[in-house]
Amino acid sequence: LRPLHELVKEVSCAGVKKHHLKRATETYLSEKHPCHCRECQNNGLRVLDSDVC
Numbered sequence: 001l002r003p004l005h006e007l008v009k010e011v012s013c014a015g016v017k018k019h020h021l022k023r024a025t026e027t028y029l030s031e032k033h034p035c036h037c038r039e040c041q042n043n044g045l046r047v048l049d050s051d052v053c
Helices: 014-031
Strands: none
Touching: none
8 A cells, every 4th residue: 555645646736735645644654543532431442433433
């Protein structure tokens, strides 16, 4: 598997589009990360399923 931003090729301003897509993906992943969930009971593992912790 390749990162999504590497699939942008042969379009006008590909470098700029790759940069913006990479930054948007990183921002999305940082917002939707299990670390943002509250602590689990009994030392459970935090998991994010869709938008639910």
